[in-house]
Amino acid sequence: MKKSIAVLLALIIAFSLASTAFAANLPASYNAVEKGYVTSVKKPGDFGACAAFSVVSCLESDYIMQGYGTKDDTDFSEAYLYWFSANSGWSDEKSGYFGDGRTYPDSTVFTVGLNDLDIFASLKTDSGIAYERDFPYSPYLSQFMGHYSDIERFSSGCNVRIKDVVEFDVDDRVSIKEWVLAHGGVSIMFNSNQYYHGDNGTVANNKFQLISNHAVAIVGWDDNFAPEGKFSNMVMSGKKGAWLCKNSWGPEWGDNGYFWLPYSDPTVDAAIGVSVYVTDECSSKYSYNGYPVFYLGSEVSDKAANLFTAKQTGSITQTAFYIYPGTEITVSIYKDAGDGNPESGEPVATYSGKYIHEGYYTEKLSSPVAVENGDKFWVVGQYSTKAPLELMSQYSHDEPEQTYVWLDGEWIETGDDPTAGNCPLDAIITAGEHNYGETRHKDPTCDTVGYDMQTCEDCGRCVRTDIPAKGHSYGEWEENGKIGSATLYSRQCSECRNIDIMCIDKDGNVISLEQANEDLSSDNSPDGFFARMTERISSFFSLISSLITTWYMRIIAMFMPVYF
């Protein structure tokens, strides 16, 4: 089973920073749902996607809190995040993104399940998030396996990009609360086990279960939440306080889809805060970020650089970087002087900042740097701790002339070292107006919208104009059997073959199918008896068939690590 970023990084880096944040103005309780910052509770209907649901909920909350939408009209795609997290391998020659990654075979991606590591790898790419309408989640595995191609990363025309992905120490409740106050949610993982779920939307875990297996979003808290009598199997007896969490098991589960998770639950880990920014500009990320997200910190330098070649004419406006906790970073942009020295001449723009939490941050540079298509430029990072470098693996490669580190008084290309890979130290070039090429057309169907879509030849992003659904083209009503004394009629759409059903009772009134079935069950005539027997035999067979399916799924679930 995969461990979380929080656990692994604690092992990789030899120190951890105590939280210096002070809980001056934090309320004793808070509920982002009541403020209208949280979208509706979803229900995947299959296991594996919980981390996509918790992270997307947090992205939606941040978007809502920035005033771009409401809880009712904001809906980003979990299927999109899920698919492109599992298939993070991607190299976009056009935009300058050269991320490494992995690809799951189609047959396994949606049964293995994703955790925070997978999601983190995806959030660092240039693709941002997409609208639900373009990558709708289907609860059925066979349909849900999106098979999205790389070009579809940008096809929804969604202008929402990922700004920061922040990793919290799970014991640092002050910072988690501050993030929830400012951004609406924090995604966490914990051990979810059906035997420890209370009846009233509360959850507590067996103290011997130490591996987190389920992701949810923290959307509030209550420091005075008293667990006594609410949790059946307590390790937290006598300890007050709990997180209000949004689950992804539908609104009928728990307390309208929410539950309370005690602060003292020992299995909570992988607390991630995410934020977004919105831009309509033509922009591209220059990056060598790959998968996995493990970094070397102890043996390498405190200075690293990436060399990029601009693929469009525009301005370098932002930098983005992964950083260890408690690190101060100065990023400097140098235009290539042609001698292979990242720092030759004067930096043309800089950014400096200090970060309490580890994570991946996107920041504006001191001034935009004009570049022409084909220009080379360096992004140099000076770290107060250690420069992070990707661990080389089958999913992480380092090509020549990408990443360099400052070691013993000289710049060394990491491509020569089989153990050290690229540095997550990126730049974003903004090129103003998009450069739209040919229009792609998709016909509407009876019940789905179509569109005309143009793709920008510089950044790959799209703009689309929706074409409304056509509505069904039904034929005449035809008599189609009886339910007791009621007559069943049906008609079919000549376009999509959808079948519409109507029931007319013996007095000529239109009634519902449920009503017809109810009438049948109270019909004591011989006709009614015969009709009921036929009905029961057929429902017996459908029950057997559904039981077989359920047990089959449970047997599969017993043999694999499942994030559900």
Ligand SMILES: [Zn+2]
């Ligand atoms: Zn563009």
Ligand SMILES: [Zn+2]
């Ligand atoms: Zn139709």
